[in-house]
Amino acid sequence: VYSKQVPHPQQQRRPGERAGLTTEAVVGTARRLIHRDGSDALSMRRIAAELGVLPNALYSHVADKQALEDLLVDQLLGEIRWPTEGTWRERTLAVHRETRATLLSEPAIATVYVQRAGRGPNALRLAQRSLQMLDEIGLTGERAAQVFRVLIAHTVGFVAFELSRTHSDRAAAAALPPGTGLDGLAQSPGELEYALGLEWLIDGVLAWAKPQRARKASTG
Amino acid sequence: VYSKQVPHPQQQRRPGERAGLTTEAVVGTARRLIHRDGSDALSMRRIAAELGVLPNALYSHVADKQALEDLLVDQLLGEIRWPTEGTWRERTLAVHRETRATLLSEPAIATVYVQRAGRGPNALRLAQRSLQMLDEIGLTGERAAQVFRVLIAHTVGFVAFELSRTHSDRAAAAALPPGTGLDGLAQSPGELEYALGLEWLIDGVLAWAKPQRARKASTG
DNA sequence: ACCTGAACACCGTTCAAGT
DNA sequence: ACCTGAACACCGTTCAAGT
Secondary structure, eight states: OOOOOOOOSOOOOOTTOOOOOOHHHHHHHHHHHHHHHOGGGOOHHHHHHHHTSOGGGGGGTSSSHHHHHHHHHHHHHTTOOOOOSSOHHHHHHHHHHHHHHHHHHSHHHHHHHHHSOOOOHHHHHHHHHHHHHHHHTTOOHHHHHHHHHHHHHHHHHHHHHHHHHHTTHHHHHHHSOTTSSOTTTSSOOOHHHHHHHHHHHHHHHHHHHGGGOOSOOOOO | OOOOOOOOSOOOOOTTOOOOOOHHHHHHHHHHHHHHHOGGGOOHHHHHHHHTSOGGGGGGTSSSHHHHHHHHHHHHHTTOOOOOSSOHHHHHHHHHHHHHHHHHHSHHHHHHHHHSOOOOHHHHHHHHHHHHHHHHTTOOHHHHHHHHHHHHHHHHHHHHHHHHHHTTHHHHHHHSOTTSSOTTTSSOOOHHHHHHHHHHHHHHHHHHHGGGOOSOOOOO
16 A cells, blocks of 8 residues: 655754754745645655654644644645636635635645634634625624535535545445436536625525624625 | 453353354444443454453354444444424424434444444434435435435534544643634534534525425425 | 764564464 | 454554754
C-alpha cells in the first residue's frame, strides 16, 4: 500500500545549527504537499522531509498538526473574492458560488475544513460581511444569524457531500444493477444541483424576510 | 496524547486453532468501539484486541479498513425508518428529518459516511424509494434524479457541516471578539436551521415540478 | 529560540507458516 | 479457511540535549 518514501533533501546540520524555518514556509510546503498528494498524504514527517529537517523541528513553528491544518483552511478561505456589484440576490448567489468554487479548487483542504470547523480570522471576516448583507434586506440579530447558518451550511455541506462522492463515482456507477432506474443516481451532484438548491433557498429567505422589512432595498 | 492501551482479553490459541470470528462480530465490535470512543479511535488493532485475536486475523473477514467502514455506514443507513402516512410534503419532510436524526445518533459513523460515499444495499434502497416518491408529483428521469440529489445533498451536507462545528463550539464562542455582532455566529446550526432550509427547498421543488405535472396528487 | 537525536506509543497491511 | 507469528513501512508527539 505504501510506496517507499524518498528522503529527498537530507538535513546536514549539527545540533544548534538553524535551518531558517518559518511558519509561512511550513504552511507553504504543507499546501504544496496536500495539493499534490491529497489530504491522506499530508504528514508532519513528509513536510519535514520536504524541508530538509527532522520531524520534530516543525513543532517550533506550529503547535501541532491540527493547528497547521487550521492555518491551511483559513488561508484558503482568504482566497474567496467578495462580489461588489449587482442586486442583493445577485451578490448572494455570487459569494456562495465563489465559496464553493474556492473550496473545490483545493479539494484536499476542503476535506480538512469539513472535518473540523477551524474559525480563523478569514472565516470571521466572511461571517461579518454576510451579516452586513442580510441587514440590507432587513434581517438583523438572531434571525439574520439563522439565515446565515442556513446558507453557509448549504454551501459547505453541499461541497462536503460532493467531495465524498466524486472519487468513488465511476466504480459505483459500474456496480449498479442496470434497468432499475437508478442509472445516474450514483452520480455526484454538481453545479446544476447546487445552483438549483441555492436559488430555492434564496427565494425562501426573501419571502421569510419580507414581513420584517422596514427599509427599501433592491432584492433583484 | 495516547493513554496506554489495555490489552484486555488476550488470545490463548496456538497456530491452527480457531477463534470463531464472523464478519458480523467484527462489524459489531467496530460499532461498539466507534460509538464509545469516536471515529479516530477506530483501529483494526483495537478491534482485534477487543475480540482477543491478532490484528491480521480480521483480514479473513473484511477486505480492509475501508470495507469495514462501508459496512458500518450501510448498517446505519438501514436504520432509517421510512414514513408511510401523510401528504407528499409531510412524508418528504419526515424521511429527511429521520435521515438526519439517524446520522446524528451515531456521529462517528456519520463522520465516516461524509468522508467517503459508501453505496451499499441500504443506500440504494433509500435512493429507489426517493425516486418513487418524486414520481408522485410528476417528476421522472433526469429531473427526478436532479431533485433527489439536491435534497440528499442538503440533508447529508447539513449534517456534515453540523458535525464539523459541534465539537469546537464552546472554545470558538469564547474566543470571539465581543460586541462585534458575531455572538452566536460561531454557534452550530441545528434543528431549526435544518428545518427552515428543508421547507424552502421543498417549496422550490414543488414549484419546479408544477409545469411538468400530469397526474393529480396531494402535495400538502 | 531553534534545531538534532532518540525514543514512545501507536497505525494498516502483507507474507509465511501452522492445522 | 482461519488463525498465529513476525515483520514492513509508516504515523504524531515528547523529552533531553546542543548552540
